[in-house]
Amino acid sequence: MESDERILDVATLSSKYQITITKTIREKLGLTAGDRVVFVEKNGEIVIRKA
Numbered sequence: 001m002e003s004d005e006r007i008l009d010v011a012t013l014s015s016k017y018q019i020t021i022t023k024t025i026r027e028k029l030g031l032t033a034g035d036r037v038v039f040v041e042k043n044g045e046i047v048i049r050k051a
Contacts, residue, residue, distance in 0.1 A: 004044060
């Protein structure tokens with residue numbers, strides 16, 4: 001982890017390979033039910049962004 005990064009929250013992968021986006025992250029991204037997100041590969045990591 002780089003010095004300008006911090007862990008915001010942790011999610012658990014379900015048996016169906018799904019995660020729940022926690023309240024902390026939903027609020028940070030301004031997500032509501034029905035919103036779409038994108039997964040972007042950046043520097044060997046996956047970044048989630050509001051679509």
